[in-house]
Amino acid sequence: MAELVNSAHCFDSPAAIELIAALKEQQPESAKQAGYFVYHLDALKAHLAELQRQDVIKLWFAVKANPLSTIIQTLEGAGFNFDVASTGELSQVLKQGVAPERILNTGPAKSKAQITSFIDQGVNVFVAESLNQLIWLNEAAIESKVKPQVLLRVQLQWPEGDKNPLGGNSLTPFGLSVAQWQSIRVTDFPDIEICGLHIFQWGNMLSNEKMFSLWSQMVPPLKQLAEDIGMALKILDLGGGLGIDYLQQGATLSWPQILIDLAIIKQQAAVEELWLELGRFAVAECGYYIAPVVDRKVNYGQEQLVLAAGINHLLRPAITEQPFPVDLLRTSSHEKQLFDIHGPLCTSMDKLGKHALPADVSVHDPLIFGYCGAYGFTESMPFFLCHHIAAEYVFSQGKLIEVRASQPADWYLR
CATH class of the missing domain: 2.40.37.10 (Lyase, Ornithine Decarboxylase; Chain A, domain 1)
Structure with a gap:
């Protein structure tokens, strides 16, 4: 402690x-x-409005941070989309009147049954975390006669890196290595739209400089992966990881600087859309x-x-x-x-x-x-x-x- x-x-x-x-x-x-x-809902509304005064990134709320009904309703009113990682989170979000097309399904434990259930309830955007999930998404798309958007989650490794609860530089069940994803071709899965990559390994980051450095290091291998598997890289999802200074040491992030940095990343990656999934940074x-x-x-x-x-x-x-x-x-x-x-x-x-x-x-x-x-x-x-x-x-x-x-x-x- x-x-x-x-x-x-x-x-x-x-x-x-x-x-x-x-x-x-x-x-x-x-x-x-x-x-x-x-x-404090009034304070939350003001904070969310500030986060939305930009046109650089599409913002999603990571429901795991706080699934309370009134919190979800406030975020929905602020124009946020929703990242859900379980059937319970999906049910809670839908009960608050959120349209299923504003929901993204993430998480390492998606089964074929869960994927099918999500599609049946109108969810059309998924993050595939394994080869099995990619196969199941394609099968479910054929069965349900829909064509969901799919992002492949990539797990990178760096020579050096801090440890943190999300994994950082350690091996986790989130996504696959570049080498594993290189074994597929987009044309192998014609019934889904593989259109983006997802990368998120660092939690509660408190340095703008370090975040920008990590984001910058991610771009070249991700662009190369997209080229290798024949993907037109339209979407890059950088997850979340924006930190809160729990220890009150003055190490706070600058949101304006984040937007400046992400505009550079968006240009470097040459993508149509850049996504962030905010949890604590949105509601803590x-x-x-x-x-x-x-x-x-x-x-x-x-x-x-x-x-x-x-x-x-x-x-x-x-x-x-x-x-x-x-x-x-x-x-x-x-x-x-x-x-x-x-x-x-x-x-x-x-x-x-x-x-x-x-x-x-x-x-x-x-x-x-x-x-x-x-x-x-x-x-x-x-x-x-x-x-x-x-x-x-x-x-x-x-x-x-x-x-x-x-x-x-x-x-x-x-």
Whole structure:
């Protein structure tokens, strides 16, 4: 875990200040004891509008980041398309009124049955991650009398590279090597339109320079692959990977610079369309998680706080060693000191980081975590030890609205 997270400027934007003031007045009684998520929809709309003020790239939302109904509806209203990687995500997106032609099916575990089901429901754009998937797509297209667009996912390797949860330079199940894809010819699959390539291996990137360097290195081998297999390369999908500065170290990305860089990449690749699939970069900053302190103690000179919920609601710190920034929900004039923050689970993994908080933090005080609009509740492990399921709320036009109430374990236990 990081030794210290400076959370001050995570909560000092006008939108955050507005939300925190409202939560001090409107905290829902039913969720206070269990922990809950809240999403600032007005702030999200403003952010999405800023992302869409460009004509360089086509934007998709990676639903895995946050599949909540109101989040999807807000993104749909902002003109985003949707990247779904499971039948459950597809069902959730369709239920929000999203047209199937605005949906892209990704993911390494697509079966022939899933592909057929997606086509039957109107999905017409797919990323093929294996030779089997390519064969199944062609077969399903013949059976359903449609001609879907297909992008081939490519996995490249670099001599050097950082490790990260998406894989980076390590071998993953995402896509195939250039050599493997070179074994096919586009003319072998006449019933699908193989029109693009997909490349995405780096997660939570925080350097414009490094992202541009990686993108630039990708272009030559991808263009060569397209030529080798007889593809007219019309679409290049660079996935996502745009990062959030969870550790509050000032390493933030410049969106205007990203657009400048991508315009260059688009020209270098000579493609008609350049795609990005945004997850955390689209929604992380609109979301917060609130949980009360259950206990405070000192162990071997280290102050510890135990919360009503931990990685059962926020798993990400345990698997990335990047804790969400946190602050005390109420005002305090006390100096800050370091606390180890733990959840209630009977495992040492249940730690949300080492954070500086006011020295007078006490039992029953609610803590508020930032950047929880992405990879929050649905990436958590809510069933372990049978604690309450987290509630989810949206904050819009000054009002807190319940989307899902907190639920006890007997809601799912049988």
